[in-house]
Amino acid sequence: MPRFRIQSVRYGDREVSAANWLIALGVAMEQLCLSTRIERLACEVLRNGQILVQDARLGEGFVVQPMGQIELEPSNEETSEFLFEAPEDTTDSTTAAMDAIRAAVTPDEAALAALTFCDLLIPTEGGAVLLVQPDGGMRFIAATGESGQALIGQILPPRAGFAGFCVEHSAALNIHEPYSDARFHRQIDERTGQRTRSLLCVPLRDGDRVLGCLEMVNAAGPHGFARGAMADAELISEALTVRLVELEDRTERKNRA
Helix, strand or coil, rough: CCCCEEEEECEEEEECCCCHHHHHHHHHHHHHCCCCCCCCCEEEEECCCHHHHHHHHCCEEEEEEEEEEEECCCCCCCCCEEEEECCCHHHHHHHHHHHHHHHHCCHHHHHHHHHHHHHHHHCEEEEEEEEEEECCCCEEEEEECCCCHCCCCCCECCHHHHHHHHHHHHEEEEEEEEHHHHCCCHHHHHHHCCCCCCEEEEEEECCCCEEEEEEEEEEECCCCHHHHHHHHHHHHHHHHHHHHHHHHHHHHHHCCC
């Protein structure tokens, strides 16, 4: 029987044997003491065989990793069944990326680990993580790509650009040709010399609070970010948010001691 690894940012990992990935997910949820009543799932099957799953009712994300050769069910009538053997190196890379986020000892390290995870799943020219400051501004705590180093430490004014909109409204954005959008903060391109052609921005949500946002800039393709990239980015942002909150709580405990 096929075997699957189910990864949850909040609840850890489980390895389950089941007839298919959906049954494996249900078994893992039961083992994690979560409800097994699956009603609304947003799913994406990656080329490496991983299934990214967001449970809309629980607000929880999962990564389902096939362990070896499995048979995937067709997603529609025009798709035939096929066999897939998960490449071992991709499995190891994804697991290592998740572990790096969980093991980070500073917000900067956690943000950089999250951007590294993004690089595994979303082909782009670079990305950044911005955190909200006490005055409402947003500070770049990590950035990748050719102009990434120049961004670290820079602060956007409150509500500036797509990042400001994303944080203020707790809304994910997938923008193609941002220069045609009045919300675009062009000063960043002027500072780095890079031209932003497409942008993906997702909030770092902790309940009703938004800590900041994660951005990916310039998708590899000419038509911007694919729809599935949003699901990838939101799963990564969830993992990052969990670690940032843990680090924040740890700092507060030290300050009270």
